[in-house]
Amino acid sequence: MTSRSPLSLSRLAIYATLLAACAVYLIPLVVMLLTSFKSPDDIRTGNLLSWPDVITAIGWLKAWDSVGGFFWNSVKITVPAVLISTLLGALNGYVLAMWRFRGSQLFFGLLLFGCFLPFQVVLLPASFTLGQLGLANTTSGLVLVHVVYGLAFTTLFFRNYYVSVPDALVRAARLDGAGFFTIFGRILLPMSIPIIMVCLIWQFTQIWNDFLFGVVFASGDTQPITVALNNLVNTSTGVKEYNVDMAAAMIAGLPTLVVYILAGKYFLRGLTAGAVKG
Amino acid sequence: MATLELRNVNKTYGSGLPDTLKNIEIAIDSGEFLILVGPSGCGKSTLMNCIAGLEDISGGAILVEGQDISGMSPKDRDIAMVFQSYALYPTMTVRDNIAFGLKIRKMAPADIDTEVARVAKLLQIEHLLARKPGQLSGGQQQRVAMGRALARRPKIYLFDEPLSNLDAKLRVEMRTEIKLMHQRLKTTTVYVTHDQIEAMTLGDKVAVMKDGIIQQFGTPQQIYNDPANLFVASFIGSPPMNFIPLRLQRRDGQLWALLDSGQARCELPLGAMEEGLESREVILGIRPEQIGIAQGGDGSLPSIRAEVQVTEPTGPDTLVFVELNQTKVCCRLAPDAAPQVGASLELQFEPSKVLLFDAQSGERLGLLGAARPQERAAKVAQLKGR
Numbered sequence: 161m162t163s164r165s166p167l168s169l170s171r172l173a174i175y176a177t178l179l180a181a182c183a184v185y186l187i188p189l190v191v192m193l194l195t196s197f198k199s200p201d202d203i204r205t206g207n208l209l210s211w212p213d214v215i216t217a218i219g220w221l222k223a224w225d226s227v228g229g230f231f232w233n234s235v236k237i238t239v240p241a242v243l244i245s246t247l248l249g250a251l252n253g254y255v256l257a258m259w260r261f262r263g264s265q266l267f268f269g270l271l272l273f274g275c276f277l278p279f280q281v282v283l284l285p286a287s288f289t290l291g292q293l294g295l296a297n298t299t300s301g302l303v304l305v306h307v308v309y310g311l312a313f314t315t316l317f318f319r320n321y322y323v324s325v326p327d328a329l330v331r332a333a334r335l336d337g338a339g340f341f342t343i344f345g346r347i348l349l350p351m352s353i354p355i356i357m358v359c360l361i362w363q364f365t366q367i368w369n370d371f372l373f374g375v376v377f378a379s380g381d382t383q384p385i386t387v388a389l390n391n392l393v394n395t396s397t398g399v400k401e402y403n404v405d406m407a408a409a410m411i412a413g414l415p416t417l418v419v420y421i422l423a424g425k426y427f428l429r430g431l432t433a434g435a436v437k438g
Numbered sequence: 439m440a441t442l443e444l445r446n447v448n449k450t451y452g453s454g455l456p457d458t459l460k461n462i463e464i465a466i467d468s469g470e471f472l473i474l475v476g477p478s479g480c481g482k483s484t485l486m487n488c489i490a491g492l493e494d495i496s497g498g499a500i501l502v503e504g505q506d507i508s509g510m511s512p513k514d515r516d517i518a519m520v521f522q523s524y525a526l527y528p529t530m531t532v533r534d535n536i537a538f539g540l541k542i543r544k545m546a547p548a549d550i551d552t553e554v555a556r557v558a559k560l561l562q563i564e565h566l567l568a569r570k571p572g573q574l575s576g577g578q579q580q581r582v583a584m585g586r587a588l589a590r591r592p593k594i595y596l597f598d599e600p601l602s603n604l605d606a607k608l609r610v611e612m613r614t615e616i617k618l619m620h621q622r623l624k625t626t627t628v629y630v631t632h633d634q635i636e637a638m639t640l641g642d643k644v645a646v647m648k649d650g651i652i653q654q655f656g657t658p659q660q661i662y663n664d665p666a667n668l669f670v671a672s673f674i675g676s677p678p679m680n681f682i683p684l685r686l687q688r689r690d691g692q693l694w695a696l697l698d699s700g701q702a703r704c705e706l707p708l709g710a711m712e713e714g715l716e717s718r719e720v721i722l723g724i725r726p727e728q729i730g731i732a733q734g735g736d737g738s739l740p741s742i743r744a745e746v747q748v749t750e751p752t753g754p755d756t757l758v759f760v761e762l763n764q765t766k767v768c769c770r771l772a773p774d775a776a777p778q779v780g781a782s783l784e785l786q787f788e789p790s791k792v793l794l795f796d797a798q799s800g801e802r803l804g805l806l807g808a809a810r811p812q813e814r815a816a817k818v819a820q821l822k823g824r
Contacts, residue, residue, distance in 0.1 A: 328521040331487075331490075331492050331525065332519065334512045335491075335512050335513070337513035337542040338513075347527050347529070351528055
């Protein structure tokens with residue numbers, strides 16, 4: 161059968177299709193990388209897919225000069241926002257799954273609306289609230305907005321994960337004398353690695369890639385890299401420096417790529433895992 | 439070591455909903471083994487959770503050593519529980535599972551090691567201490583769950599259907615081990631099961647429950663020989679008691695039960711009983727082992743000839759089914775005495791072992807033989823309390 165001739169016609173067709181699909185998805189990346197290492201003259205004379213005449217890092221250096229500071233802004237916004245929203249989501253999910261109170265189902269249902277709310281709807285109320293809190297145009301303000309907006313998702317993740325954990329675990333721990341936070345910290349959190357990874361990746365991607373909140377709630381030096389990149393690319397004065405644009409876009413996109421590569425296997429595992437065998 | 443008393447315990451999940459537990463009255467001595475048995479949904483697990491403090495009661499009191507614990511949180515009650523699903527902490531090793539409760543209670547690490555070693559030796563799980571629960575078989579998980587309960591040396595152990603997830607062979611083994619353990623440690627124990635064999639074999643006292651009401655509370659022998667009503671009589675015993683609907687006749691100052699096998703008739707003398715029974719529909723209850731083959735020449739016991747319809751050899755006994763008063767009746771006979779299907783059999787009854795129940799209410803009627811009016815009055819009062 162096929163085991164004797166592994167490269168049968170149908171096999172070849174499958175590989176060809178896969179390669180074609182790969183190319184479609186990868187060509188933009190290749191173009192970006194090639195362009196970012198070209199000199200401006202090279203870009204003007206060559207075509208998109210041509211190899212650079214001289215490989216130069218000038219584009220990357222210039223890009224880092226203009227967006228480097230904003231890169232760190234993004235780090236300062238994303239890291240606390242991801243950690244806080246994940247921790248609070250875990251706590252919320254724990255309560256909603258294990259310590260049901262009167263109306264907790266309704267509460268959870270209403271919380272789910274948060275997942276469906278478009279960003280635009282919360283812009284005005286959020287900016288009003290930030291103004292009242294004195295957090296307008298600050299990194300902390302942006303962190304707060306992302307935490308609040310992300311809570312609906314993180315709570316959903318953790319609640320659904322903990323619903324599949326048997327109640328008896330919590331009851332056994334209560335009889336063993338453990339309190340609310342001891343049970344959470346010693347028993348449930350150690351079981352939650354897959355869903356924590358899902359939550360971290362999801363939140364990191366959402367917050368790092370956010371543009372709208374960044375452009376509305378931050379200005380000047382506090383802007384995240386997505387806004388800075390937009391400003392850089394949209395400058396209408398002087399000659400377009402495509403190599404700098406491409407390099408800056410790569411810089412903006414790299415962290416999410418790295419997170420996916422490092423934690424991707426947990427992401428898949430967390431999405432498919434549900435039942436916890438005790 | 440502690441006495442346990444439940445005084446008029448009630449539980450409801452909200453007004454308008456039917457009560458989950460109604461006027462539960464149970465008292466057991468220190469070191470006794472109490473079984474709560476009943477069909478699923480009868481409230482036995484709820485009652486156990488109430489004792490553990492995992493659910494609040496709506497009324498009444500739970501007393502341990504004479505002290506009301508119903509307002510205490512679970513951790514202050516000094517009660518340990520073994521769950522049906524074992525509920526082992528999946529990320530901890532067996533050692534940490536057993537030690538968890540001790541660590542929470544701030545026991546000195548050296549003492550914890552001693553205690554874990556003691557429990558592990560007792561349950562023969564010393565070689566498993568470094569493993570995680572996921573690497574254990576069902577029987578091993580069961581032992582670890584028991585070890586976790588034993589480690590704290592609590593006043594009371596609670597077992598919530600601990601054997602129902604095991605296969606049949608292991609279940610019998612663990613049943614014996616639990617009994618052995620209890621005989622050695624003599625700790626007051628409450629054990630929930632729906633298995634009437636576990637109830638009979640393990641318990642010092644048995645409480646049979648249905649719809650949140652205790653139908654009967656007593657020793658296994660009392661429950662088996664002297665059931666308070668039709669439900670208890672049908673629930674306890676395997677194969678179950680035979681129930682034959684009939685009408686009674688009064689003649690010569692005593693009541694007679696008429697049995698009809700289609701081949702023959704027989705009258706069972708039931709002695710002088712209370713007035714008015716002869717006009718009522720009654721159900722006659724007799725256990726399969728109380729029906730025997732009539733020995734030739736012995737005419738002292740009433741007997742009846744009947745046709746064998748089905749035989750079920752179980753090994754130690756053979757169950758033989760005949761029809762009396764259009765009802766299938768099971769007889770438990772020795773295998774060598776068991777006849778072929780279609781054969782006729784002369785069956786004899788011990789009239790003093792026969793029980794009578796009201797066909798409508800299921801109440802036990804006029805206890806035969808040694809009647810205990812006071813005991814009966816108490817049972818009736820409890821049943822009417824619903």
